Amino acid sequence: MSIRLVVTDIDGTFFDDQHHYDVDRFNEQYQEMHRQGIHFAVASGNDLIHLHDVFEAKSPLQTFVAENGANIVDGQKPIAQSLIKPAILEPLIDRLESDPLFEGAHIHLSGKQGAYARKDDPSIHSELVRYYIPKMMAVDDLRDVSDDIYKLNLGFDQGEVMAEAKKINRLFGQHVFATPSGFGSIDVIPKGVNKAYGIDQLQQHWDLTPDEIMAFGDNFNDLEMLQHVKHGYVMKNAPQAMHQFDLPVTPLDNNESGVLDMLDRLLVGQLPL
Missing domain, CATH: 3.40.50.1000 (HAD superfamily/HAD-like)
Structure with missing residues (x-):
């Protein structure tokens, strides 16, 4: 064929x-x-x-x-x-911002209108982040973003992130799926x-x-x-x-x-x- x-x-x-x-x-x-x-x-x-x-x-x-x-x-x-439901997104962000395993992670949301990061996230000034995310909007709190969200991305300084992805899937796997996407990144997308x-x-x-x-x-x-x-x-x-x-x-x-x-x-x- x-x-x-x-x-x-x-x-x-x-x-x-x-x-x-x-x-x-x-x-x-x-x-x-x-x-x-x-x-x-x-x-x-x-x-x-x-x-x-x-x-x-x-x-x-x-x-x-x-x-x-x-x-x-x-x-x-x-x-x-496919969108991440707001009812899942807020507790997911809560966990990522409070759990020591995710300390230092850069959290970005990717939506229909653009991408979002916290104003105090130093990664928003990175040339590499600007290359990948040309329309980045800085916000006080990611929970306040009203856009429809396709994906949450976590960026780490270390390259190996399998343990972090597995924990997200263990805690939120009924609704989302976390997968390592290379270069110290994890993409979290709707389940399925x-x-x-x-x-x-x-x-x-x-x-x-x-x-x-x-x-x-x-x-x-x-x-x-x-x-x-x-x-x-x-x-x-x-x-x-x-x-x-x-x-x-x-x-x-x-x-x-x-x-x-x-x-x-x-x-x-x-x-x-």
Whole structure:
């Protein structure tokens, strides 16, 4: 069965470590995918504003699974949106701000109108945070935010955050799911929502099956997506823990344009194997 949809994570996957990709090479591939009837989508934990910012001047992408599946769009058409209920959000923030395990964590809310952080959170002045969250609004208290919220993100100075994610899931797992998303971050999204859910929405939108989908990712927030499709590839540069799931690995890493290499193989009929 031929591939009709390619889905890729961006950071650590489609982008190199400097957040770049070979624009001219990919744009030629994108045109050829369109000619062959293959859809292309970006699946990311980032918000839609950021995804539009990083692609709109470079490549004419239309389809985004943003917020780890909580906000899915095809062009101007919303496909699906999932929100964290306010009744869950307030006690979750209470716990995160009071529990010693989360001391020092930077808490950001991602909503329809933009992102939010406390005024006294030093991360709002970080160049990296401003790159990922171009529309950041500082507030006195996160509980007072009235926007619809897709995701809560926790940022830590340390890289290993599995214990923190597990505790959130133990305490609030009936309503939300916490997943490490790389670089010391945890994304907290509505229960049942992940990148695989996002792909499932695109399957219904385009009448596809998992056998017709190829996906690429490098971290735990990509895992459900890679396991959901028949052709799910872990990046060569992925953390070692991501290589325990018996998924195929790309020959090249993100700094070697590993996804573009796989697209070249797909478009000349060398893939899927």
